[in-house]
Amino acid sequence: MEIGNRRVALKLPVHFQFPILLFPKKNTHKMKTKYLSLGLITAFIVLSSCIVIKKQAEKPTLFLIGDSTVKNGKGKGDGSLWGWGSFIGELFDTNKINVENNALGGTSSRTFQTNGLWEPVLAKIKKGDFVMMQFGHNDGSALDDTARARGTIKGIGTESKEIFNPIKKKQETVYTYGWYLRKFINDVKAKGATPIVCSPIPRNPVKDGKVVLANDSYAKWAEEVAKAENVDFIPLNQLVKDNYGAANADLVKTYFTEKDHTHTNEAGAKLNASLVVAGLKTLKDSKLNKYLK
Secondary structure (H helix, E strand, O other): OEEOOEEOOOOOOHHHOOOOOOOOHHHHHHHHHHHHHHHHHHHHHHHHHHHHHHHHHHOOEEEEEEOOOOOOOOOOOHHHOEOHHHOHHHHEOOOOOEEEEOOOOOOOOOHHHHOOOHHHHHHHOOOOOEEEEEOOOOOOOOOOOOOOOOOOEOOOOOOEEEEEEOOOOEEEEEEEHHHHHHHHHHHHHHOOOEEEEEOOOOOOOEEOOEEOOOOOHHHHHHHHHHHHOOOEEEOHHHHHHHHHHHOOHHHHHOOEOOOOOOOEOHHHHHHHHHHHHHHHHOOOOOHHHHHEO
16 A cells, blocks of 8 residues: 555454554644544543433433323413423422423323323333322213213222223223322332322313302312322412412403413413422422422
């Protein structure tokens, strides 16, 4: 091989044959320095990336599960509708904790499990993580209608009912609202993580220009399950109602859209997220508090 005015002979064993870059003698030192610098830079980038990935893995995660009042649609504010889970991450120090919103609109405590949404979330949960759940808005639906078949048996007991699910076209055993919540709680505990139950937010209480607050059975049942299972409970339903009750109807109306009486707009979702944190702060023994801003 000829390079410049020099003839170079290369004889290497077969197992050592690989591309070799050769340069004229006068450029050898400069090129070695260049490639050494590039090698060091590459090594630094790779090492830094590994450190970042490791730190991400080491951080605990707050997983959110629930219905559209936690995440509406894809969580991008389509139709001006927002869930509080889209904003709660702003209230945590995300340098110390990850916040992952896995809620899905239209689900109940039953269908979040039976439709295969819970398994992939559960698979990601590790020791030291947190799971905050809020269900109830869709649990009052029919058990076996042809539209969604998402309802649960009212209450928190151990009752069950065999039904034919017309959507899945197969038999299914349906349990109570409390049974499904306990299933979430026990699954989370088994992973060494911390479950936190929120009662469902209230719907728009404005009627005929007045704020009319009503009791919510699912809010009561959520609290009863949390207390029976000795897990943290945030009385979100009551916290929001207290806020609405202290306001006037015109202000409360600004938290919703004209589309329905259930889903909040951005202002309403941010208010609810702040009240979730307010409720969390009252849980003096909650380890999640140390990750708040």
